[in-house]
Amino acid sequence: MRGGKDRHCARPQAALAEGGILRVTPGTYSNVTLFRRMLRQARPYWPHIATTLLLSLLATPLALLTPLPLKIAVDSVIGSHPVPLFLESLLPADATHSKTAVLVLAAGLLVALALVSQLQGVGISLMRTYTGEKLVLAFRARLFRHVQLLSLSYHDSRGATDSTYRIQYDAPAIEWITLDGVIPFITAGFALTGMIYVTARIDLQLALVALAVSPVLVLISQAYGRRLRVQWHEVYKVQSSAMTVVQEVLAAVRVVKAFGQEAREQERFIHHASEGLWARIRVAFAEAGFGLLIGVTIAVGTAIVLLIGVRHVQSGVLTLGDLLLVMAYLTQLYGPLQTLSWLAGHLQRSLASAERAFSLLDEAPDVAERQDPRALARAVGAVAFRKVSFAYDDDHPVLRDISFEISPGARVGIVGATGGGKTTLAGLLTRFYDPTAGQILLDSVDLRDYKLTDLRNQFAIVLQEPVLFSTSIAENITYACPGASRHDIVAAAKAANAHEFILGLPQGYESQVGERGMRLSGGERQRISLARAFLKDAPILILDEPTSSVDMRTEAAIMEAMERLMHGRTTFMIAHRPSTLTTCDVLLAIENGRLAEVESAVSTAASAGPVRSWGRP
Ligand SMILES: Nc1ncnc2c1ncn2[C@@H]1O[C@H](COP(=O)(O)OP(=O)(O)OP(=O)(O)O)[C@@H](O)[C@H]1O
Ligand SMILES: [Mg+2]
Known part of the structure; x- marks a missing residue:
């Protein structure tokens, strides 16, 4: 049943207006403000987010451990190296010299690692879905409550569809930002720090050269970020106006039929929907250009490292093996760097949505209540x-x-x-x-x-x-x-x-x-x-x-x-x-x-x- 718990409820027939769109100027909120507000909104689920983050961080040690069974099989079963110390405790004392026992251990380890890795995957997936759905539900509920509190003049002028769109399609931004944005950002940050540390220990100069591309990446991300945000706003605006046509027509389907205007409404819908289509294609072009620039910048970085590295090998500063090692690490170092740059671009979509959702929340009802309003049980009626x-x-x-x-x-x-x-x-x-x-x-x-x-x-x-x-x-x-x-x-x-x-x-x-x-x-x-x-x-x-x-x-x-x-x-x-x-x-x-x-x-x-x-x- 609808309505509140008390015997009398207010606003029985509010919030039923249609048509019109609420404006949001892209860039009304800074990124920091958006992240801060999103994280504050997500506060009840911080433990869940942290658990998901920890599970994600587990991926690195698991990846490092995966080749271990093979190494044991090669070194200690086929070859004659001793079993690594930490594994000896897993074997009975008299079995450390039995090749069969070591081979069984390696095989068991392989299965165990696969199991842990799968469990980690399942854990992440469950936590992600649970946390994501809970976050979105709480945010949608808050938006819906606020929309109901907004005064009639807001609904009269702005209409129902735009608010619907924001509650239904913009609210999930909280999931995208916290789970698909913040978590990969932190894990990539960790991976990057680790890789920089390892590369710098082998050749500091090469590590610095490799990192020299970072400011360029930051500049590209910033320039494209702004552009992408504006374009996503445009996409949302036209998509919600296409939805307005559908809602309006369905709500007044009798009038449309009575006046035989189905074809015209169809055209009106296709007009708005195609605008949405072109807006999406423009975003796709911008994103492709962005990806291209990031890829090329990273390739240039790799090329410079190769040039300098070869010189170092020629002058005897670096061994060939070290150069190969640095080049191998470089791919690993650029991996997270690329993720970070990509995120900066791709998050713009979620940030645009977040901006739309928060601007709805920031609409103040113009029929406001005083700070300490007077209670009224039953009026006399003067x-x-x-x-x-x-x-x-x-x-x-x-x-x-x-x-x-x-x-x-x-x-x-x-x-x-x-x-x-x-x-x-x-x-x-x-x-x-x-x-x-x-x-x-x-x-x-x-x-x-x-x-x-x-x-x-x-x-x-x-x-x-x-x-x-x-x-x-x-x-x-x-x-x-x-x-x-x-x-x-x-x-x-x-x-x-x-x-x-x-x-x-x-x-x-x-x-x-x-x-x-x-x-x-x-x-x-x-x-x-x-x-x-x-x-x-x-x-x-x-x-x-x-x-x-x-x-x-x-x-x-x-x-x-x-x-x-x-x-x-x-x-x-x-x-x-x-x-x-x-x-x-x-x-x-x-x-x-x-x-x-x-x-x-x-x-x-x-x-x-x-x-x-x-x-x-
Ligand atoms: N939500 C609104 N936004 C802007 N103007 C409005 C709105 N509602 C009514 N008006 C305008 O205010 C004026 C008074 O409207 P109102 O509905 O109070 O008239 P009414 O006396 O109830 O008429 P009726 O007898 O037809 O019901 C009209 O000129 C109308 O166009
Ligand atoms: Mg009237």
Whole structure:
């Protein structure tokens, strides 16, 4: 079941917007910052990462030990050298001179080494998968929690797909960076240090010459690193825009079909997807160029060592054997050096992803909570607007200078032309958005002083476009109160006049409603979302055209049920039909974002009062 543990939950229908993309400027974060934040995020799994690292480091001694059985067989079985000292203890005292015993020992050692090596491989693989999956899950969960906390204006403007892409495809960067980046970086670093030490002991000058290519490698890595990062950002941007097309079309598949626009949408998708394809090819070219430069630089280094080495041999400073040895070590030394350079380039992809994920985390919700917010168990229900203005963007003011006061338990009707700002006004009340000027008070306290979850728990809302979740009807009704009993669910459904149609469905309350409730009619969806509001015993009701998609008879039944629901609660009811507003105590008329008229009436006289006067020209 969805929802939190408590009886009331906030934000029931947030985070459903679509379209739009969040911008990230490549290079917003330095590499150090990204690594630091990634490692901090991975902190609970440091022991796992360290274990994986230790297992990886085991590879070097195992590789060094692998030829040992052969050496023993050649030297001590075929030849007549004594068995290496440390192995003598493994043999019974009288068997050290038995060639058969030594041969069996060599064979046993070979099997044992193979076994340890395989176990090491299995260990790494299991640790890697476990740690990697855990890391990604924790990071995704953090991103998802944050996305849910972001305010509606973020979702309205940035859309759902880009956030989805970041949670699904960018979050795994934490696995790539820690397990495929940091661990090989450390192991290669160890191997490099070892090889430098060994080479320097044979010929210091040659070791220095061999290392002289390192600054060049660093420069190449840096130059390409920046370029690759920018290119990966481009890849992610176009890939997520291709995904936006798919999501948009699938979410509105009825409209696409109704207008016969399948071919056009197909073209739009292919256009975005091919941009992604070319962006990937550009990255592949850059990476190939990068690999080429690294390879050539290393070959030049080897060639210089060869030139100087031969001179040293000719002048008698170095023996031929030593030169051969140095050349052999050089390949081993350049191995890790090449890995390090490669990593610097290849990590750019993960770093670009990490940058996108962190920039999502760094989006601050603009409806923020105060440092020490006020708790609110149950509001009395007095609401006041003081000179409230609001705009979604700077150029288009939606509400201007609105002031009114509502006493607890009053029924407020909100009327006005379409697009006038009625839904916006209700959104300000629940703090989906904050006013750009002025103040909204609940029980004489500014909304911004309350704890957000406490504040939203005070409202039961029926949105203009009811949205259901792809689960059963019963779960949809209990969305705000997960612990509700079947008796309460049925009572709420009866009150919303939904019980009968629900029983008429093959699986009754367990019927699945389909994604966003698409398997139900508009009126059925609306009645279920009404039942959801009925079940949530909140002191303030907000009904945004609650009966707009039902027929007159159902409307009358719902209004009669709502009559009971509204009793003792402050109610804001937005409606176009005057019949819906007959029982209101106060009528607010919004016109071009301003409060044009406030009418009060005694509810019993209302049918002849405020509505009619509102209807006057
Ligand atoms: N998320 C949004 N971002 C930007 N502008 C918005 C947003 N939502 C609404 N608007 C604009 O704000 C104005 C008021 O919209 P609102 O939804 O409050 O109107 P309404 O009075 O509820 O209309 P209706 O009766 O059609 O439901 C409209 O001009 C609309 O275009
Ligand atoms: Mg509206």
